[in-house]
Every structure is written in structure tokens, then in C-alpha cells.
Amino acid sequence: MILEVKEITKKFGGIQALTDVSFRVNQGEVFGLIGPNGAGKTTMFNIITSMFPPTTGEVVFIKKRLTGKKPYQITKEGVCRTFQNIRLFPDMTVLENVTVGQHCRTSSGVWSGVLKLKSQRMEEESIKRKARDLLRLVGLEELEDSFADNLAYGQQRRLEIARALASDPKLLLLDEPAAGMNEKETNDLFELIQKIKKLNMTILLIEHDMPLVMKVCDRMAVLNFGKKIAQGTPEEIRNNPAVIEAYLGREEEDELA
Amino acid sequence: MLLEQLINGLTLGSIYAIVALGYTLVFGVLGIINMAHGEIFMFGAFMGVVVTHTLQLPLALAFLVAIAVTAMLGLFLELIALRPLRGKKGVSHLAPLISTIGVSIFLENLAHHFFGAGNRPFNTSFSQLSIQIGSVTIYAVQLVIFAIAILLMISLSFWLSKTKAGKALRACAENLEAASLLGVNTKKMIMLTVIIASVIGGIAGVLVGMAFNSVTPQMGLSMGLKGLAIIILGGMGSVRGAMVGGLILGLSETMIVVFGESGYRDAIAFIAIIIILLVRPQGLFGQPVTEARR
Amino acid sequence: MLAELINPYYLQVLSFILINIILGISIYITLSTGQLSLGHAGFMGIGAYTSAIVTINYDLPLIVGILLGAIVAGLTGILIGLPTLRLQGVYLAIATLGFGEVVRVLFINWEGMTQGAVGISSIPHIGRELVTGLRDTGFTADMIGIRSNQLISVLVFLILLVVTILLISFFVRQHRSRVGRAFAAIKMDESAAEAMGINITYYKVLAFAQGALVAGFAGALYAHITAYISPSDFSYHRAVEILIFAVFGGSEVIAGPIFGAIFLTSMPELLRDVSEYRYMIYGVILVAMMAFRPQGLIDYNMIHKLKRLRKKKDQKTIDEKESKRHDIGS
Numbered sequence: 001m002i003l004e005v006k007e008i009t010k011k012f013g014g015i016q017a018l019t020d021v022s023f024r025v026n027q028g029e030v031f032g033l034i035g036p037n038g039a040g041k042t043t044m045f046n047i048i049t050s051m052f053p054p055t056t057g058e059v060v061f062i063k064k065r066l067t068g069k070k071p072y073q074i075t076k077e078g079v080c081r082t083f084q085n086i087r088l089f090p091d092m093t094v095l096e097n098v099t100v101g102q103h104c105r106t107s108s109g110v111w112s113g114v115l116k117l118k119s120q121r122m123e124e125e126s127i128k129r130k131a132r133d134l135l136r137l138v139g140l141e142e143l144e145d146s147f148a149d150n151l152a153y154g155q156q157r158r159l160e161i162a163r164a165l166a167s168d169p170k171l172l173l174l175d176e177p178a179a180g181m182n183e184k185e186t187n188d189l190f191e192l193i194q195k196i197k198k199l200n201m202t203i204l205l206i207e208h209d210m211p212l213v214m215k216v217c218d219r220m221a222v223l224n225f226g227k228k229i230a231q232g233t234p235e236e237i238r239n240n241p242a243v244i245e246a247y248l249g250r251e252e253e254d255e256l257a
Numbered sequence: 258m259l260l261e262q263l264i265n266g267l268t269l270g271s272i273y274a275i276v277a278l279g280y281t282l283v284f285g286v287l288g289i290i291n292m293a294h295g296e297i298f299m300f301g302a303f304m305g306v307v308v309t310h311t312l313q314l315p316l317a318l319a320f321l322v323a324i325a326v327t328a329m330l331g332l333f334l335e336l337i338a339l340r341p342l343r344g345k346k347g348v349s350h351l352a353p354l355i356s357t358i359g360v361s362i363f364l365e366n367l368a369h370h371f372f373g374a375g376n377r378p379f380n381t382s383f384s385q386l387s388i389q390i391g392s393v394t395i396y397a398v399q400l401v402i403f404a405i406a407i408l409l410m411i412s413l414s415f416w417l418s419k420t421k422a423g424k425a426l427r428a429c430a431e432n433l434e435a436a437s438l439l440g441v442n443t444k445k446m447i448m449l450t451v452i453i454a455s456v457i458g459g460i461a462g463v464l465v466g467m468a469f470n471s472v473t474p475q476m477g478l479s480m481g482l483k484g485l486a487i488i489i490l491g492g493m494g495s496v497r498g499a500m501v502g503g504l505i506l507g508l509s510e511t512m513i514v515v516f517g518e519s520g521y522r523d524a525i526a527f528i529a530i531i532i533i534l535l536v537r538p539q540g541l542f543g544q545p546v547t548e549a550r551r
Numbered sequence: 552m553l554a555e556l557i558n559p560y561y562l563q564v565l566s567f568i569l570i571n572i573i574l575g576i577s578i579y580i581t582l583s584t585g586q587l588s589l590g591h592a593g594f595m596g597i598g599a600y601t602s603a604i605v606t607i608n609y610d611l612p613l614i615v616g617i618l619l620g621a622i623v624a625g626l627t628g629i630l631i632g633l634p635t636l637r638l639q640g641v642y643l644a645i646a647t648l649g650f651g652e653v654v655r656v657l658f659i660n661w662e663g664m665t666q667g668a669v670g671i672s673s674i675p676h677i678g679r680e681l682v683t684g685l686r687d688t689g690f691t692a693d694m695i696g697i698r699s700n701q702l703i704s705v706l707v708f709l710i711l712l713v714v715t716i717l718l719i720s721f722f723v724r725q726h727r728s729r730v731g732r733a734f735a736a737i738k739m740d741e742s743a744a745e746a747m748g749i750n751i752t753y754y755k756v757l758a759f760a761q762g763a764l765v766a767g768f769a770g771a772l773y774a775h776i777t778a779y780i781s782p783s784d785f786s787y788h789r790a791v792e793i794l795i796f797a798v799f800g801g802s803e804v805i806a807g808p809i810f811g812a813i814f815l816t817s818m819p820e821l822l823r824d825v826s827e828y829r830y831m832i833y834g835v836i837l838v839a840m841m842a843f844r845p846q847g848l849i850d851y852n853m854i855h856k857l858k859r860l861r862k863k864k865d866q867k868t869i870d871e872k873e874s875k876r877h878d879i880g881s
Binding site for chain 3: 358370486527528
Binding site for chain 1: 724725732735744851
């Protein structure tokens with residue numbers, strides 16, 4: 001077990017965004033977090049990465065308590081995320097975006113940077129080398145000098161993944177990586193997730209694209225109105241009546257409307 | 258003596274409160290700090306000088322002219338400095354701040370050119386009217402200022418909560434986008450807000466001219482700075498906070514003069530800012546800063 | 552010959568341009584993490600007064616005084632920055648504005664130390680001190696055929712030029728390092744930067760303190776080349792003037808504020824009529840820049856394009872060489 005989410009509750013003013021949600025993610029698996037819009041999935045990501053604190057409950061990562069830590073400390077512990085509404089550094093080049101991701105694994109300060117000490121030059125070289133490796137992994141090596149802002153949507157999503165990978169996470173949180181992608185891009189994403197998994201990484205995934213989720217996840221939890229209503233393998237989830245009722249029922253409503 | 262000082266403090270505080278109301282209104286609706294508010298206030302004061310002293314016309318007319326001119330300035334501010342930035346991609350939240358700083362420095366130096374750098378007296382026979390109660394002298398101007406401050410606050414609160422326009426304005430303050438979806442003409446409401454805030458500043462300008470008998474192009478800056486201090490003290494966007502904060506600042510400034518440290522009078526406001534930011538960043542009456550980290 | 556070429560007045564203007572470039576750099580550093588400071592006039596004043604006071608009252612060498620002025624300003628920056636940087640940008644702007652006013656009020660009222668509103672005069676002058684020092688070694692102005700005041704202006708200008716170049720290269724290198732990337736990331740998206748493992752409070756305080764330090768440094772230099780300072784030198788107008796170097800020239804790359812400082816300082820010198828309306832023009836510039844080009848005249852894109860052009864040129868020459876080699880080979 002790598003991540004344990006214990007009885008997380010989150011209230012925003014009078015609204016209960018999450019109620020008593022617990023789940024565990026095992027080392028090396030792809031764990032899906034699914035549920036209708038507004039079920040509290042992104043809120044859960046924000047709590048795991050300490051973007052804001054939970055009202056009650058705690059998050060434990062490899063025996064260390066994450067709750068109460070600052071977001072940057074959590075990245076250093078080995079948990080890194082992407083954002084649902086892509087948040088790249090728009091005026092940086094593709095390569096620079098990935099180098100920023102390595103910030104917490106490198107150490108040069110003001111003086112070594114200004115004096116260009118040997119250690120700093122070597123560090124810079126290794127940063128660049130690693131950034132290029134990651135860009136190759138996500139298939140953006142040709143575009144390293146373009147501004148992040150000028151990339152196509154699917155490319156931006158992949159760049160965000162590369163940037164997160166640059167921080168050497170043990171656990172990668174992906175927030176709707178397939179959102180807005182066409183079929184081919186989604187397939188590429190599937191391949192990419194498989195590749196990342198082979199790098200001995202654990203992935204926690206929020207996704208609406210059900211075929212992708214069913215294909216890529218080892219296990220998953222289903223949230224609805226801030227509560228966990230089911231957990232299990234894709235097969236179990238597919239046949240779970242509560243999920244069908246809450247999740248699919250709502251989708252039908254959407255379709256009717 | 259002390260009672261007289263107390264009255265002076267209340268008068269000063271009322272003026273501060275009126276100035277701060279202008280900031281609060283704009284911040285409440287648009288979420289921006291209008292750095293040019295102090296200079297609009299200063300133009301209001303100069304209109305008072307021009308009408309009563311230079312043209313020798315009645316005081317009531319001074320208020321009307323000040324209201325008209327500051328309304329125009331508010332309109333220009335919105336059209337030139339604020340509207341072009343709204344909803345533009347890639348404009349940081351600092352842009353309106355910088356843009357209104359531009360307007361403020363422009364207006365200050367415009368006043369320099371029109372009216373000269375020196376001190377202008379604001380002599381109206383009305384300024385000399387006073388009532389003697391025991392050993393205490395109360396000037397009629399002080400009563401008028403106090404009354405106008407109270408009146409402005411009550412009518413503003415009433416207008417915001419009871420009238421249709423006021424409700425639309427509050428809807429804008431809650432959420433501009435939602436308000437426009439609900440059919441509120443946000444463009445019009447924003448313009449109205451900026452104009453009303455400017456007019457409030459203009460009225461305060463005439464009052465200050467009457468009370469202190471001195472008007473300079475630099476007065477906008479120092480008054481503006483105090484208005485900013487007050488809205489931080491009282492809580493950004495809070496009408497009540499602006500009133501209470503204004504009175505607190507006015508009284509404490511008067512008191513420090515009584516205790517003989519008059520040189521540091523102008524520093525109180527900013528020491529208050531630093532302390533309040535440390536202890537209670539949302540201000541006395543503000544909503545706690547939510548967890549949303551921008 | 553040399554004596555006719557050196558015009559002390561022009562050299563003085565150039566020296567002020569260099570001081571303003573340093574001030575422009577100081578606001579650029581603060582802005583490089585997305586923070587707006589309206590207190591840079593205050594930091595400048597702290598540097599100027601500190602250095603003036605310690606060199607006059609305690610007879611410390613000029614260089615010690617100047618460095619001390621910069622350090623005191625930098626420490627004040629940390630003190631002001633720590634509590635306010637946790638808050639939103641607007642609060643910081645107002646708090647720094649307030650700070651600047653408090654500093655000015657302090658200069659006016661702390662008469663025992665600062666001589667109040669009158670200001671401090673006969674501050675040791677960098678150029679004159681140097682000329683005296685040189686005379687002790689036996690070197691005088693007439694040895695190279697110029698007057699003493701010409702030598703003074705030349706020395707001041709050269710020292711400022713060296714200092715400015717050193718500062719620019721310091722911050723250019725910092726910009727290209729890990730620290731510079733952290734600054735840029737914070738400016739573009741604070742939350743994303745923090746999620747990528749950057750300690751945003753640390754870097755924001757670092758940038759703010761660096762900005763304060765450089766502003767204090769500029770202030771100290773200013774004190775020792777004008778030999779006279781008063782509280783009105785460090786008013787709100789100065790803060791706006793410093794800000795406008797970066798707003799006009801651009802705050803994304805260091806070339807921006809440098810260009811802004813050069814252009815806006817020389818403009819009133821070149822056009823006499825403009826000088827009277829200077830602040831009105833500043834106001835118009837601020838409004839217009841926000842509406843039409845909020846990032847300033849020089850931005851990333853421009854620099855990037857220039858780099859690409861150069862790269863293409865390099866590529867071309869490489870291609871040409873290769874094709875030549877090919878020709879020879881065949």
C-alpha cells in the first residue's frame with residue numbers, strides 16, 4: 001500500500017463536498033477515481049496535494065502523514081499531479097516547463113547559479129538531459145523550443161504529464177487527462193499510461209472516458225455526491241447496481257435533458 | 258478641550274469614512290482598488306474652491322458642480338482605464354491597479370497645471386459659523402460633515418438592499434458572470450458603480466475644503482492612502498467596515514496630535530495596515546480570506 | 552582634445568540613466584515573481600539615508616556605507632515581505648505603498664538623525680573622494696589634460712557603468728538558473744508552481760528582498776553622486792517612476808526595464824517641452840500600456856523571435872559549411 005486516504009470530509013461553507021471518504025492505493029497499480037461531475041473527485045486531489053486542508057480525516061503516503069504539509073513538500077515526498085484545466089507555464093518553452101518540474105530534485109541556489117560553478121553546470125546538463133528523455137517519452141521531443149501556450153490541446157495534456165514526471169513522483173495524480181481528446185489522442189494516452197506504469201510508478205486517475213478507465217485501471221473507487229458508493233476491479237464496478245443506478249442513471253437523465 | 262478634540266476626531270473620521278466608502282463600493286463590485294479615487298476627491302475639492310472662491314457663487318452650487326465634474330471623471334475612468342482591461346486574456350490582476358495609478362498621477366499633475374502647486378483657501382462665510390456650548394466650540398461645518406456621512410451611509414445601505422438597481426449591483430458584487438446570466442446589465446451597473454463612488458469622493462472633497470480651509474493637488478494622494486488604509490482596516494468591500502474604520506482612524510489621529518506626536522500622525526494609518534495584515538488580514542468586518550488560493 | 556570631448560553635464564545625465572537602470576532592475580526582480588511593490592522609493596531612501604548617515608557621522612569609507620545601505624534596505628525588505636507576501640497581490644501593493652509613506656514620514660520627523668525635511672547635504676561624493684585618493688598617489692586631472700571636474704564626472708560614470716554591467720550580468724545569469732525558473736513559474740501560475748515542488752514563500756521573499764536590496768543600493772549610489780538627499784527624493788512619485796520603467800519597457804525580460812529607464816530618463820533631456828508634462832505623460836503611458844500591451848514593449852516573444860533569427864542564421868552558416876564540405880568531398 002502506497003497511499004491511504006482516511007475518512008476525509010470536506011465542507012465548503014454549508015456545502016459538504018466530501019463525506020467520510022476512505023480508500024487505499026497499492027504500489028504499482030493504476031487506481032481510478034470516477035463519478036459524475038461534481039462528485040468531489042478534484043476536491044479529493046486538492047486535499048491529497050494539500051491545495052486546501054480537509055475538514056476532518058487524513059492522508060497517509062508511505063507511512064508519512066501528508067495532511068498539514070505544504071503542497072511543495074508533498075511534491076518532494078513523491079506525489080505530483082496534473083490539472084483538470086491545464087495549468088502549464090504558458091510563456092515558457094516546452095523544455096523549460098519540464099525543467100521546472102525537476103525543481104525539488106535539484107539544489108542550485110542563487111550563488112552557484114550566478115557564478116556558474118561546476119556543480120551547477122553539471123546539474124543543468126543533467127536537468128536538460130532528463131527533460132529531453134521525458135519529452136521523448138510523451139512524444140514531444142520535436143517541440144522543445146515552442147511555447148507551451150502554442151501547443152495543441154492534446155500536446156499540452158502530455159506536456160503536463162511530462163512536467164509532473166520530472167519531479168520523480170512515486171505516485172502520479174492525473175486529473176482527467178483524456179478530457180477534450182479525440183480517439184487517436186486517447187489511444188496514445190492509453191499507451192503512455194502503460195509506459196509510465198512500467199516505470200514502476202503508481203497512478204491515481206480521475207477520468208470520465210469510461211472505455212479508457214475500464215481498460216487502464218486495475219481498481220477504482222466511485223464517488224457520488226461526495227460519498228464513496230463502490231470500490232473494486234473494473235469488472236466489479238461494471239456490475240455494481242449502486243454504480244449503475246447513481247452513475248449511469250444520471251447520464252441517461254443528462255441525455256434526456 | 259478633550260471634548261472639542263473628540264468632535265474634531267469624529268469630523269475627520271467621518272470624512273475618512275466617506276472617502277473609504279468610494280473605495281469599498283468599487284472593490285465590492287469589481288474586486289479592484291481604484292488608485293485614482295484620491296485624485297477624484299481632490300478634483301471635487303478644487304471645484305468647491307473654484308465655485309465659492311474664484312467665482313464667488315453659493316456653496317450649494319459648489320456641491321452640484323463637484324458632483325457633475327467627479328461623475329464625469331468616474332465615467333472617463335471606467336471608459337479609458339478600466340473597461341479596456343476587462344475580460345482580456347492574459348491581463349494580470351495587477352493591471353487595473355497600475356492603470357488607475359496612471360490616472361491618479363495624470364490627474365494630480367493636471368491639477369498642478371490648472372490650479373498651481375500651492376495651497377488654495379476655501380473661504381465661505383459658512384466655514385465661520387459656529388455654536389458655543391459651554392467652553393466647547395462646534396463649527397456648523399462639522400455638523401454638516403457628520404450629517405452627510407451618516408446620510409450617505411444610510412442611503413447607500415438602503416439603496417443597496419432595497420432598490421432594484423441596488424440589488425442588481427449586489428448581484429454584480431457576488432458574481433459578475435452570474436449576474437450577467439441573470440439578465441443584469443453588468444456593463445451599466447459597473448459604470449454606475451464607478452460614477453457613484455467618484456461622486457461620493459467629490460462630495461467628500463468639498464466637505465474637506467470647507468472643514469480644513471485648504472486645498473492642494475497633493476491632498477488626493479494623502480487622503481487616498483488613508484482611504485486605502487481604512488478599507489484594509491475595516492475589511493475590503495464592507496460598507497460598515499469603511500465607516501467604523503474611518504472613525505477609528507480619525508479619532509486616533511486626533512488623539513496622537515493631542516499627545517503631542519503630531520509629526521507621526523500620517524504614519525498611524527500605515528502602522529495600522531501592517532498590524533491588521535499580520536493579525537487579521539480580512540479586516541475588522543471582512544469575510545475570512547477563503548481557502549481559495551487565488 | 553580630450554578636454555573638449557568630455558562634457559560634465561552629459562556625463563551626469565548618463566550617470567542618472569545608469570542609476571535609473573539599477574532602479575528599473577530592482578523593480579523587475581520583484582515583478583519577476585508577479586509581485587507589485589509600490590515601496591521601492593522607500594527602500595531606495597533607506598539605502599540613501601543609511602549610507603549618508605554612516606559615512607558622515609561615523610566616517611566609514613564610502614564603499615562600506617553603500618554596501619551597508621543596500622543590506623539594511625534588503626533586510627527591511629525581508630521584514631516587510633514575510634508577513635505581506637502570504638496575502639494577495641493587491642494587499643502587497645497597498646502595504647508597500649504604506650511602507651513607503653511611513654519611511655518618508657520617518658525621514659521628516661527623525662530630525663536628530665535625518666535633519667528632517669531640509670535633508671542631508673554635503674554627503675561625501677564618490678567622484679571627489681576618488682580624485683582626492685588619486686591625488687595622494689600622485690595622479691591629477693591635468694596629467695591627462697582635463698579639468699578636475701571633468702575627471703570627477705568621468706570617474707563617476709565609469710564606476711556606475713561597471714556596477715550596472717555587473718548587476719545586469721548577475722541577474723541575467725540568475726534568470727537562466729534554477730532560481731530564475733522558479734521565479735518565472737511563480738509569476739505565471741502560483742498554484743501550479745507550488746504543485747511542482749517550488750517553495751513559493753521562500754522564492755517570493757527572496758525576490759522581494761533582492762529587489763529591496765538593489766533599490767537600496769541604487770539609493771546609496773544616488774546619495775553619493777548628488778551629495779544631497781531629502782525626504783521628497785523618495786516620495787510616491789519616485790515609486791511610480793521606478794514602476795513605470797518596468798511597465799513601459801517590459802517586465803518579462805531584463806532588457807525591458809533597462810530600455811524603459813534609458814528611454815524615459817533621456818526623453819525629458821532631449822525634449823525640453825516634454826519635461827514640464829513629464830508626470831502627465833507617465834500617467835498616460837501607464838494607462839495605455841495596460842490597455843494595449845500590459846507586458847511592456849519588450850516581451851518574451853520578441854526575445855524568443857530574436858533568438859530564433861540568430862539560430863536560423865547559425866543554422867544557415869552550418870548548412871553552408873556542410874554543403875561546402877560536401878562539395879569538397881565529392
